[in-house]
Amino acid sequence: MGNVTPTITDILHAEETNLARFRRALRREDQLVFDDLFTAAYKHRAAAAYAGHLLPFETFLLAMQIEDHKEVTHLHREVENLRAQIQELLSHSK
């Protein structure tokens, strides 16, 4: 078949390997965050492949950002919900 170019998963693995020394030098708690960021990139391999970018790491960074932003939005919504519940409780207690 075709496939003379590495697959997007291969590229992501290679990027992760390239940064192994960087990861090693991080504190344990930061290493876990590092792993989470790469997990986020893994989730968007299809989009990164489709983009066909010459520098795929840029798309991986954006993928990490997307997951991060999703989490922020999710937490934001949770905070809003909790705030609304507190307001409601306070109004009832009054």
Add this chain to the structure above:
Amino acid sequence: MNEYTGWLLDLYPHPERGILLWLLCDDGRRRCLRQDFSVTFYAAGSFHRLRDLWIFLKHQPMRIELSRTERRDLFAGPIVVLAARMDSPVILPGLFQTLTCVFPDLTFYDADLHIALRHAAKYGTFPLARCHVAADEQNVIHEINVLNSKWDIDYDAAPLRILTIEPDIDPMHDMPKKLNFQTKRNCITLDLDGSKPSLGWINYLLSQDDPDLIVTSHGDTWLLPLLLRLAGEQDQPLPFNRDPHGQIRYKKERSYFAYNQVVYRGQQFHLAGRMHLDINNTVMYHDYGIDGVLEMARVTSLPVQTVARVSPGTGISAMQIVTALENEILVPLRKEQTERTKTASQLFREDMGGTVYDPIIGLHEDVAEVDFFSMYPSIMVRFNISPETVDTTKPTADLVTDLENMTRRERCGLIPQTLAPLLEKRYKLKSQLLTLSRFDCRYKSYKAGTAAHKWLLVTCFGYLGYKNARFGKIEAHEAVTAYGREVLLRAKEAAEDLGFRVLHLYVDGMWVKKPGCKKPRDFQPLLEEVRKRTSLPIALDGIYKWVAFLPSRRNKKIAVPNRYFGVFQDGEIKTRGIETRRHDTPAFIRETQMQILEILAKASDVESLKECLSEIRAVVRERQNALRLGLVPLDQLIVHQTISRNLNEYRAPVPAFSALEQLETVGKTPRLGQSIRLIYTLGMPRAHAWDAAGNFDPRRVNIPRYRRLFDRAVDAILEPITGMDSSWLTKVNQLTFDNLQGVSMTAFQTP
């Protein structure tokens, strides 16, 4: 002049002139007829080399008619070639072998084609075609007409007489003691224990019942060689061939590398005048059986004995050859089109496969799976993608967004022309299957037919880019995937525009859900919208009561695209990538996983899954105990492994190495690509080769290793259901249903 009507059983070159055809006539007789049939091959190259070839061929002892003519090359258009025509097809393979050595600089066309394909292109014949022939008193055919089409879905099936021959035990495991012969009228057992087994009964069966089709188990690799050797030792004729002058054609075993794995093909024994199928040497036999093999033969025009033993790729290649011959297009020996030069950026954008999403991990309810109908072949036909029609001057990725403009459309390409009738036939069969009861007599053959077509259609895409494909071109291959990606993204956009949540995309399928959508009619607007946006046929594969997309074993946060299981609303279970689908899973573990799924399939919705847990717990406990106490039959613990390296290439004493070593000791050295059977054992060696001689002490079974495999298989199913690992099964005494009440059914679902 005599006229006969019947089914075409076999076709092969006459030892001197023309070809021989075996006809199963309407009067019940099997007639051997001869037909004058000349074959032509072509050569292209420099003028003086063609002149040399002319002189060379003129000096050959056989009669060869030579001429200079113009023929169409698929890519170069009309070219001037030397045509060599001979009345005796039997001499062509030998002659061609000489020519490739003497004239390696010339390009040969139509030189290595199967005689059945040439006949199919000229007369429209195919194996088991209904034919009407007019023959003279010497049984020489003067006229032949085919009365039906290979594309018919209902046809008069040939009343084949079938003989099955089976040993009492697997000869790869131990020497069989008996051979069972069965025809419609007779059932005979031949004792192999005696010093001289009597072959008289086989002679009797072959002459009295005169079978058209001999179906054997290990016939190619063990049975026929054994019987022929015994016949030689006893100086007894064994008329496996119906043609008394025909030779049994023998093909050597071989291993080759394809699709990143080593494939093994056992030796073959082809008969003349009747057919021999070895069910253990028949490709995809487990998938479509004899009905599928016969359907493969019909649509590819390759003889039944050949098509049973070759890959679907050879089948699709045969279909392309027939189309080329019918259109008077030259058939090259191999692919001659090289890839055009591309920049790195173009390579990144064009050298891609289909779109595959990471599914949303967890358990989902009321999910519809919608699939494009044979997506890649449909794309090739709909958008006229063929090696000669693809526009190679522009990058595919830029053009594909405008679906219509990518390929040249003035002439229907060779590949779409080949695939269109096959797609249409599959579509008709699948439509019929939807209306037929499972007990309808046509159901089994229709099902086998669609399975056979599926394999041909799956391979036709790969063959566009395959290095040995005669009509391949990498740009056409890339164009198909580019269209595939575009089409699937359009489908995704349509689903999202209609308010569906897309859980997963996988090359040609999409898993979607929407609150309130549970019935097929709820998904109709989506199907219509996708059809409108892509102009390709799409269908609802089914609606899952529930489906679980599983995470990777190494990282629970990452999904695996093709690892899921679910139950459709009609109760049908679908699994992908889990232990039940893996060929190296021991039967005991596969059955356990399937039993759990069958229990879960009874639940009507996600909420009631919890009610199945007590039954599952009982099953798991019972099977765990059986494993622990050594009550599981040994053959249920066999692991199958395909050999991909030689014994001296192993670097560690892994179980496969140990098993190979034992097999080699008893002289059963398997070839690369062959599968071996082993049982994991404690200590060294790490495995026992199931097919090695000697008794095996069951106490040596590595129970802890099987237990790990067992737990992993149970976990895979129960994790998404219970939201926790199945270690609860071992703490069964503490378990009450109250413990499970708080467990979220979508514990693994990401926000």
